[in-house]
Amino acid sequence: MEYVIGIDLGTSAVKVLLVDRNGQVRGEWTEPYPLYQPQSGYSEQNPEDWVEKTMVALRQVVQTANIDPRSVCGLSFSGQMHGLVLLNEKGEALRKAVLWNDTRTANECREIEERVGVDRLLSITQNRALEGFTLPKILWVKKHEPQLYQQAYTFLLPKDYVRFRLTGQMAMEYSDAAGTLLLDIRKKAWSREICELLDIDERLCPPLVESTSYVGTLLSDIAEQIGLSANVKVFAGGADNACGAIGAGILSEGTTMCSIGTSGVVLAYEQTATKDFAGKVHYFNHAKPNSYYIMGVTLAAGYSFDWLKRTFMPEISFSEVIHQAAESPIGANGLLFTPYLVGERTPHADAHIRASFIGIDASHTKWDFARAVMEGIIFSLNESVEIIKRSGKKMKSIVSIGGGAKSHEWLQIQANIFHTPIEKLKNEQGPGLGAAMIAACGCGWFESLEECAATFKQVEQLVEPQEDAAQRYQELFHVYRQIYAQTKEINEQLKKFRN
Template sequence: MKYVIGVDLGTSAVKVLLVNQEGEVVKEAAKAYPLIQEKSGYSEQDPEEWVEKTAEALAELAAGFNGDPADIEGISFSGQMHGLVLLDERHRPLRNAILWNDTRTTEQCRQIYEIAGRERLLQITKNLALEGFTLPKILWVRQHEPEIFQRAKVFLLPKDYLRFRMTGKIHMEYSDAAGTLLLDLEKKEWSKELCRLLSIDPAICPPLVEPHACVGTLSKEFAERCGLKETTKVFAGGADNACGAIGAGILSEGSTLCSIGTSGVVLSYEERGDKDFQGKVHYFYHGKENAYYIMGVTLAAGYSLSWFKDAFAKKESFDDFLKGIDRVPPGSDGLLFAPYIVGERTPHADAAIRGSFIGIDSSHTREHFIRAVIEGITFSLNESIEIFRKSGKRVDTVVSIGGGAKNETWLQIQADIFNAKIIKLSSEQGPGMGAAMLAAYGCGWFESLEECAKEFLQTKKVYEPVEENVKIYQEMYEIYKNIYSQTKVLSHQLKNFRK
């Protein structure tokens, strides 16, 4: 039996999966690492933490593997998007990585529009300038840390830096490059025009490869450190959402994914890269060659729930924390939650907006608040689905992965709010499985990713929308959509009082 490894470099932890040729997860390991948040809106990590913790996780995986390490043929990656890693001439990090959920770059986004123009930016990149993207981070470092920027020779994204440390080779693949705001999406090349307009040396942009491309093998040092073989092939991998799409079988027109992790995304497959969504949703390159996807983002999806738990029930397990929410009726007896606790992305690109509970009544219990948080997250995700539908897309079946797929009540809430069938997969490993599938395809196990998906992925359960609940949620959703406009001014006024 042959094996591949999928490495999922997330925001809070790295998870590694050992997958066999039948798509079974034979072993897995995970290692956590901290966020560095010195100020409100700042979010950084030490890139060396990714390397150390991945090495530890792979060593644990190899130690528990009973087979021959030579039978592990390939490794590929999924990674948190948009993060900036600046390297010097010796390819050493110049500073901490600035992550996707860092919102310090509002001024740099304004500068991009002022210099390049909103419409021209959309024509080239298919995306708006948002604080989370990589280009504004590059401009921020240039403006606020010029002595560091002068020493920068190349920039990478998080999983690309990890892969470099494992192979010694510098590359970036298209699905992550599409989230930098420097890629010409249709031409599949770095935009010389944007580099010229923004006075960025194109030389800092790394060579581009396809997500399934083999970019080398493990270095001797890293292989020995982890108990693996130098002959293990290393594949480029993809952005976490692109890999999540692969790992959920979102590989053809009409298929839609809901992934709820720290952030939440709703993602739908696109065959072409020349459509115009006017920046209402993200438009990125897929992990499948010559394919694309559109995506809406809720910045604090699972994070809203984990924040609430840590604030009010830190010592409880999640299972105990969620007990009783099935007894609270749809709509939480008139309690609404807006999950804007770190700002919002779709459809409101606003770094200063903050969350709120609306309609608190003395009859509400803890279970009401917990269910309202879950419903609020799902309402936010539904705003992306509404955009998809208004663009002409059919969304009647959604594959749900991540934290939102681990609770039966939440899956039914998704079915009712989305008014669509929700599919739960038998083995839901999300982006890590997508990374493993890229490695399996790259190793030649299958002729296509579609063939790989047929072998690796099976449906466990389908959740149908309940008509009575759908009606309640449609009424609540219309009220929910007013929260942003009604609280925007207050949130912005309160900004000066936050740390």
């Protein structure tokens, strides 16, 4: 039996999957690493932690699965997007990595849009300048840490840095490069124009490869330490959302995915980069060559539900909260929640807006509040669904992954609010499975990612929308969409009172 490995470098941990030719996970191992937040708005990690923990996880997954290491023929990567890893000429990290959820770069975002121009930026990158992207982080280091910037030889994104350390080969693939705000996503080349307008040396930008590209083998000393053959083929891999899309089979027109983790994502396949969404949703290169995906983001999706439970019901299990919330009627007895706990991304790129409960009544119970939070998360994601549908896309179904796929109640609320059938997968492993699929195709197991998905993706359940509930939710969604505009100014005034 042959195996491939998918490595998913997340924000809190690295997860390694060992997968066989039938798409069955035969072993998995997770290793956490610390997050550094030295002050408000800062979010950093030590790149050496990623390398060390990835090697530990690789060693453990092979040992615990009790397989012949020579039976592993390939591996690939998925990883958190946007994080800046700045390297010197020796390939050494000059500082801790600045992560996707770091928000220190508001001034740099304004500078980018002023110097490049919003319209020109959108025409090249198809995305607005937001704090999470890589380019604002480069400008921040240039401005605030000039001595480090002067030593910089190149930069990589998190999973590309780990791959470099394991193989000695330095490159960035297109699905992650699209999230830097430096890539011309149509031409699949670094934008010389943006670099010149912002006085960034284009030589900082690393070589570009396809997500499916073969990039080499493991370094001999690395292979020895983790207990694998030095002949294991390594493939570039993709951004976490791109790999999550591969794992969910989002590889052709009409396919869409909803992922509810800490943040929430609605992602739809797109064959071209010709549509104009005016920056309301993200538009990135897919890990499938010569294709794209459209993505809307809710910053505090699962995080909102976790906050509610942690703050008001710490002694009650998640499953019990969901079960009891389902007993509350549609609309939570007239209670709405906007999940803006840490700001919002789609369609309101607003770092300062904050969450609201609207319609609180003395008769409301904690289960009504739980129901309102669940519905509010899906209402927020539905804003992205509606934008994508208005572009002319047909959604025959939506694949649900992450925390939102773990209970029938969540799945039914999604089906009703999105007014679309929801697919629950039998073996949902997220981005790590997508990375393994890239390796499986690279090793010649399948002719294409689509052929691989036909074997690896298995639908366990299809949840149909309930028409009466869907109509009721359409009325509520109309009310929900009014809350942002009517609370924006109030939140601006409240900013000075927050710690």
